[in-house]
Amino acid sequence: MSHYLDNNATTPLHPAVKEAITQSLDYYGNPGSMHQQGRVAKQKLDDAREEIAGFLGATPEQLTFTSCASESNNTMLKSVSSQDFGFTPHIITTGIEHPSVFNTAQYLQKRGIDVTFLPVTNDGIIEIASLQKALRKETVLVSIMHANNEIGTIQPIEEAGELCSQRGVFFHSDMVQSPGKIPFSLNKMPVDAASFSAHKMYALKGIGALYLKKSRFKNFSIIPLIHGGHQEAGLRAGTENSLGIIAWAAACRVMKDEIDTEIAHVKSLRDFFETKVTEEINDIVINGGNAPRKPCTSNISFKYIEGESILLRLDMNDIAVSTGSACSTGSLDPSHVIMALHDNPETAHGSIRFSFGRENSMEDVERTIAALKETVTFLRGISPLSP
Template sequence: MNIYLDHAASTPVHPEVATAMFEVMTGQFGNASSVHAFGRAAKRSVSEARDKMAAYLGSSPDELVFTSGGTESDNLAIFGTVAAFENKGKHIITSQIEHHAVLHACESLEKEGYEVTYLPVDSYGMIDVTDLEAAIRPDTVLISIMYVNNEVGTVQKIEEIGHIAKAHDIPFHVDAVQALGSIPIDLHHLPVDLMSFSAHKINGPQGVGLLYVRKGMKLEPRTQGGLQERKRRAGTENMAGIVGFAKALELLEKDMEERMQHDAQLRQTFIEELKNEVGEEAIVVNGHPKQVVSHIVNVSFPLVKTETMLMNLDVEGIAAASGSACTSGSLERSHVLEAMNLPEGIMDSAIRFSFGLGNSKEDLVYTANKVGTIMRRLRNRA
């Protein structure tokens, strides 16, 4: 039996998304920048997809920039903003638990003379908005805080942070890659200037992303070439990927409430079954107990090291992760759990289970049962 519980890393492509992409790949091959009929057809496909996505997100179509994924969206938001506001100052505020697409971008800017304030978080992975406001300086040119943490699922107070940023006239970027599909997003009402998204977290294709850029927001392009995306991101558009992304969003809109309820039931079932299998004292659920998305469960098993549990689960045909997909191939301790100041035994035994399309209650019951079997086997060997 094979069970995929690593949806926070990447999700299976929805069959309807694959069909929509296949139709584009086999029926359209013009360049959206070409003026002939084939090019106009390609441009029409991209524009229609952009219109649909704007309607879903509550933005104007011209506020959306297509990219190659969440990482490029984060990089374009950060580097593009600081370049546009370089005359104002060189101070950035972010948090210690951001995705490495943000952290490494900030570290790169530090080498160029920028100062970065990395806000601490509490044991639940939540930043204190009073810390954020206290960190603001006259030369602060950007605040970048993720909506949902990709390792523990904690949801930040984005609306409150946005109002603070707006009051101080500071551009506010939000990495919403893990939030899309799990939290309703209406960009007309959120006080956000830039927001990053990625298709492969919502049963869309890998290799296509989106950056929302509020109308009037200054942003310097990071790539030089053609005039695509209103001169903000040069390069021929990934037409099939963009159409697939739009289709994935369309499917989300149809069943988002049902999907959220389903994920919440799976989460509750999984935690209860784990407690029944190994005992409540043998597990620790990491992240905020209430301000958390339903599709991510980060659990520590203090009696078993992370790599040992992951290898045993893999043998049983169960795919889970130690944290971010960008670092889970290494044995480095999670920077998120370190920032949360959790005990060593908790950090060194944490597993991220994340679910979605194709997962059932039976999958989670089976997985909990296998975790219990693995822990009992390992205890008997000791």
């Protein structure tokens, strides 16, 4: 039996989502076509849009469907380089963003856009005072994520959004890790734009959304990343992924009823896990442990050893976790998120993310604790860094 503790990377399909997919396979019409098959598909798409918007606390017109949240984030940030402000524009983001924001901001920086990466505290939270200090008259966009994917910390989006609103600066937030995971509604959020992804909440991969409030900004436009047909009000060309959108709506429908139970469930597993690991394994750091955090996420650095070695040994025990470092992609760089917290490569290299979901049980947690104890003892026994 496998133990999947990597729910921040992606989630298994909810049974209700599987059922909705099976029932919708024959709605093959192009929602842009005028004939009957097209009209049926368009109606399904409209219904799904309404359901997803309702779950997120938005209106249907405020959602632009994309192929993934990475596309939503790219569309948002690259809009800055696609328009002429008459001066060199300045973007503010943070040092702990998902690569789809962080790397895009670095790319724009290389192309001459001014970018400030806000630092975070040791607990992985930005300080409003540093945002205040970073704002300039050339600042056209602030992009600060809501819940962090690696450590789960929740940023003070309300204060940041209010500040940007007072200063007349467009405010975007990558909110991929929030809906279905914490109490959440966009209608309480002072954001101008936000990014979402279906596969983080028990639906399919390859479908995302960009939420856009009707802009108060005459001098800031969202420029499509993909030009072509008139889909999505001209903001994102390409035939809509209607099956993916219908499946996402099904996930929203069930999550509405299940969210409180899920939050309580993952919190009890995560809290038990952290208590036991703290009791049984020494020399660890719970990253973001003192900050407001997603209840499903635990990110722990194990001193003297490498996260990849821990991951692979747990995988041999059928336990799936993840490490923020990019070794798997051919780089030996430690996680930029953990580095932003501690500026210590050793702590960053030894970090592992455990993320819990609706299908996890206490058995998964107990098996993981036992395997982790054995793994850490073994690896520290052969590590030249051990004291």
